[in-house]
Amino acid sequence: MPTLVIGASGLVGYEFYRQNKGKKDWFFTYRSVKVDNFLQLDASDAGQVEKLFSELKPDTVILPAAMAWVDKCEREPELARKNNVELLQNVINAMKRHGGRRIVFFSTDYLFDGKGGPYSEDAEPNPLNVYGRIKLECERMLEHSGLDYIILRTTGIFxxxxxxxxxxxxxxDTLGKGKPIEVPNDQYATPTYVKDIVEAAMALLGKGQKGTFNVVGPQSMNRVELAQKFAKGFGFDEKLIVGKPTSEFKSAAPRPMKAGFRIDKITKLGIRMRTVEGAVEDMKGRKEEDDRYE
Ligand SMILES: NC(=O)c1ccc[n+]([C@@H]2O[C@H](COP(=O)([O-])OP(=O)(O)OC[C@H]3O[C@@H](n4cnc5c(N)ncnc54)[C@H](OP(=O)(O)O)[C@@H]3O)[C@@H](O)[C@H]2O)c1
Structure with a gap:
């Protein structure tokens, strides 16, 4: 049964490739960042989606493809709709036409207003920005799609x-070169190791699970604390980390302050997520997978 990963040149999508390369009937796409052996697809173009789905007839679609740059979504809401909402609609339509059965989608803690995080799956969304509103709309589309869906809500993937x-x-690029870095000290989330989110998605698919799942790391922390853990793990000078309130960064999109997720639901299913310290140790053991210098 064919599985198609759309947006495999990105952070999450490429990890799906790492964990599944060589498997029969798995296909991977990029849009603008070419990867050998991947198929080219702009999923905001209904015609391109229809053509590819009529050829591959994927049973399962994994969809990390999105316009996920939060401030750009705020500045260019029409483009954000095209590359999130319309993109998803194109995929749903093509799946229905060509026998697609289940879809894995990635959502965010920006669904919430940040007054009461970390959030459980049944918390009431109240997005503060365009990106959050668009992701909520995508979730609703999936709930009404008639397809089997897994929505993974996540945050702060590294x-x-x-x-x-x-x-x-x-x-x-900063501490590693002895330069200071300024980061917000009042935004709390639950940072998530990319390898774990993909392993969790594979486990949920393997168990035949359906529905909405929080899939994040087990620790709640702000950006300064996260930067400090990275610095400690990779041997950089923590004193170069400068914490400032979010209001001083003048970002286009408002951010939820106390966000992130609780993971009781996936924990009960036996899915384990690493701490930042555990993730850093694992990354150091797979340094060859840092692809920047190919
Ligand atoms: N990263 C996080 O911390 C985080 C947190 C919460 C939720 N999420 C969600 O998780 C998902 C994956 O995020 P990510 O960090 O892996 O994103 P990413 O690194 O920005 O990757 C996005 C991928 O989507 C592709 N893409 C973009 N527009 C496309 C289009 N019109 N048609 C086809 N492909 C398109 C990109 O291709 P090219 O690069 O080749 O153009 C890339 O492969 C997204 O839905 C995001 O909103 C991420």
Whole structure:
């Protein structure tokens, strides 16, 4: 049964490739960052989606593809809709036409207003920004799609990454070069190791689970604490980390302050998520998977 990962050139998608490469009937796409052996697809274009799905007829679609840059979504809401809502609608339509059965989608703690986190799966959403509102709309579309769906709600994903753009790489590019870094000291989340979120998704698929699941690391912390843990783990100078309130960063999109998730639901299913310290140890053991310098 074919499985298609759309958006496999990104942080989460490429980890699906790492964990499943070589498997029969798995297909991976990129949009603009070319990867050999991946198929090219702009999923915001219904015609391209229809063509690919008529050829592959995927049973399972894993959809990390999104416009996930929160401030850009705020500044360009139409583009954000096209590359999130319309993209998902194109995929749902094509799955229904070509026998697709189940879909894995990635959502966010920006669904919430940050007054009461970390949140459980049944908390009431109240998004503060365009990205959060769009993700909520996507969740509702999936709930009404008639497809089997797994929504993974997550936050603050870090790990080795082909495009080297998650928060950890800012640490390498600043502290690693002896330069200071300014980070917000009042935004709390539950940072998540990319390898764990993909392992969790594979476990949920393997168990035939359906529905909405929080999939994040087990620790709640702010960005300063996260940067300090990275610095300690990779041997950088913690004194170069400068904490400032979010209000001083002048970001386009408002952020929830006390966000992140509780993971009792996946814990009961036997799924384990690493602490930041555990993740850093694991990353050091797979340094060759830092793809930036290919
Ligand atoms: N990273 C986080 O901390 C975080 C937190 C909460 C939720 N999420 C969600 O988790 C999912 C994965 O995030 P990520 O960090 O892996 O994102 P990412 O690194 O930005 O990767 C996005 C992927 O989507 C592809 N893509 C973008 N627009 C596309 C389009 N129109 N058609 C086809 N592919 C398209 C990109 O391809 P190219 O790069 O080749 O153009 C890339 O492969 C997203 O839904 C995101 O909203 C992420």
């Amino acid at each position: 790990g080795w990454e082909k495009q080297g753009k998650n928060f950890l790489y800012r640490i390498f």
